[in-house]
Amino acid sequence: MQKGLFITATDTDVGKTFICGAIAAAIKGRGIRVGVVKPVASGGVIGANGKLVSEDATFLMSAAGIGEEQRQQVNPVCLRPALTPAVAAAECGVTIDTAQLISTCQAMIAKSELTLVEGVGGILAPIWRDYLVADMMLELKLPALLVTRPDLGTINHTVLTTEYARQRGINLAGIIINRWDEDKVTVLERSNLAYIERLTGLPVLGKFPAVSMVQPGQASMKRLGELAEQHLAVDDIISLMTGVEEIA
Ligand SMILES: Nc1ncnc2c1ncn2[C@@H]1O[C@H](COP(=O)(O)OP(=O)(O)OP(=O)(O)O)[C@@H](O)[C@H]1O
Numbered sequence: 001m002q003k004g005l006f007i008t009a010t011d012t013d014v015g016k017t018f019i020c021g022a023i024a025a026a027i028k029g030r031g032i033r034v035g036v037v038k039p040v041a042s043g044g045v046i047g048a049n050g051k052l053v054s055e056d057a058t059f060l061m062s063a064a065g066i067g068e069e070q071r072q073q074v075n076p077v078c079l080r081p082a083l084t085p086a087v088a089a090a091e092c093g094v095t096i097d098t099a100q101l102i103s104t105c106q107a108m109i110a111k112s113e114l115t116l117v118e119g120v121g122g123i124l125a126p127i128w129r130d131y132l133v134a135d136m137m138l139e140l141k142l143p144a145l146l147v148t149r150p151d152l153g154t155i156n157h158t159v160l161t162t163e164y165a166r167q168r169g170i171n172l173a174g175i176i177i178n179r180w181d182e183d184k185v186t187v188l189e190r191s192n193l194a195y196i197e198r199l200t201g202l203p204v205l206g207k208f209p210a211v212s213m214v215q216p217g218q219a220s221m222k223r224l225g226e227l228a229e230q231h232l233a234v235d236d237i238i239s240l241m242t243g244v245e246e247i248a
């Protein structure tokens, strides 16, 4: 049994890392050993130790309570250019071994109780040559959550992503709407939500608010986990990961 979940989004910058971190922090808060993987990252930065690091991996490791010594297992490929990985790798003369990426994810899944894998960009982002995020999702055989925006354009992006996933046989199991502020939503966000539910037929497993900057660190990650418990259907998400219960 693959006890994990793949987090994708309708685009880059929608909130995969943020939501993945929030779910990881909530799971950790329940006393469960949670693993995180960001198999490939681009737009890496020079870290305190002078090495190229992925800020996404830093955030996820902090949320999951995973130490720096495991960075390579969390994020085996980190590329400097802020380009889609296939292009970033080509620019740097790096070869991405996709079989190795899958093994990295499987190793984390094997040693953790529950594992979250963050994709890169959206479902069609090229990881290496014509190997796309969707291909990785299929190989990993994990259920997936789709993180979406609440604002104008989201119906189109969300339904297109869902339809493509169905066409490829990917088990997209639910949607999380990120940056949803209950006090501020108007007819725009409410109608987007209604259309997304109706046109995708998928459950919306949470609407996460926009919160003030969360930096990696124990206290803020604990708070992020509490927010996840408040705004996301964490029980249902864990059930998806363990395959215990089908969500209607
Ligand atoms: N609910 C939120 N409240 C406040 N800030 C948020 C929220 N969601 C995301 N952000 C911020 O927005 C930015 C983009 O989010 P995030 O990095 O999670 O996107 P992503 O989908 O993982 O992007 P990428 O494709 O680069 O991996 C980050 O700076 C993140 O901290």
Ligand SMILES: [Mg+2]
Pocket (backbone or CB within 6 Å): 016, 017, 018, 056, 118
């Ligand atoms: Mg990210």
